[in-house]
Amino acid sequence: MNLTRLFPLACLAVLGLASCSKNSDTSKLEVRMTDAPGDFHQVVLDVRQIEVHLKEEQAKDGWKNLSFTPQTLNILEYVNGKSALLVKQDFAPGDLKEIRLVLGPDSYVIGRDDQRYDLKTPSGQTSGVKLKLDKTTLRDGETYQLLLDFDVAKSVVERGTWRPGNDRKERYLLKPVVRVITQEVRGGLSGTVAPAAARPQVLAIRSTILGPDTVSTSADASGAFQMGALPAGTYRVEFFPSTTAPTGQPAYRNVTRTGVVVTNDNVTNMGSIPLN
Structure with missing residues (x-):
């Protein structure tokens, strides 16, 4: 997978699969999410937007929105080789520099105590969680798959000041750790x-x-x-x-x-x- 990135918030992976296409100057881009498990019953992410940055893009700051329907995902459902398909669309060939997830305010976990705890990620809700891509080039006639491998155990962090009896909403912070995997990793x-x-x-x-x-x-x-x-x-x-x-x-x-x-x-x- 292998370029590894740790983010200031808290496993994503990239696979390349060749496929045939009759359309010239067209590739296909998929974005999937999978999970490295943690000690929770549920970890639900409120994903509002997914964008990619194009190295040669001349539009405003180079970011392009992908065709994604905002949704909440319990990422603990996607382990052991399973993944959630978030995006599948035709895409112009070229280089990708970064992918960015914009998270909403409704992410939460269900702990082993069966209680719900809100997850707050201020930077993920504003500027987004940015993931660097290395040597990521979409080529004509190829399907390119970005697999976002979210590491729950490292990403969900208990506040050092939290004590039983405190407001349950303030127990955990979301600091995503995501692995990014290069095209050749299979x-x-x-x-x-x-x-x-x-x-x-x-x-x-x-x-x-x-x-x-x-x-x-x-x-x-x-x-x-x-x-x-x-x-x-x-x-x-x-x-x-x-x-x-x-x-x-x-x-x-x-x-x-x-x-x-x-x-x-x-x-x-x-x-x-x-x-x-």
Whole structure:
């Protein structure tokens, strides 16, 4: 995925898929959102507008609105290889410099205590959450997909001054952390865990010159997990059970697999991973 950007508010990814088109001077642009999970029942984003900045654009400051219908998204529904399609439209070939999300005032989380807490992102509601794109060129006849990989665990931050009994609206801040992935990134990981009841969080960690690059997901109710849009490389994959084993059964344990190789255009199947 790989250009990694942390934003002053708080995983987005980019995949390139070639497709045929009979129209000259026309490409297609898709914008999707997926999620790295966090410790909440729901994380709902109020997305009002999506824009891209064109390097050669002569219009006002270079920003162009995309054909997007304002909506709220519970991004925890889009894990384990799932993604929400936000934009799909014809687009003139050329370079893209940035993508920007403008958020409304109605973002919120439902915590593990089943309470609703408002999420405030002042800069995201005014100037927008800006995500830099590197070497992003739409070419004639291609479909280009921007996958916004939102990292919930890093993006939703509890106020240091919050105490139980305070106004629930003031507990959390939204400081989006989003991963951006270059066009050539098309690797993946998959596998299953046993027992499925352990429901682990799964981390894939790759060392880079900028530091560790970490992607996360969670195994589903059947024990399956999948990660897409991974850069080629060698990974350390860690499994952290989110539940405890029933009385009388072997305890669930954390498991680490090293030397897991990911290559472009392939999904590396890790097979079955025992967690007890």
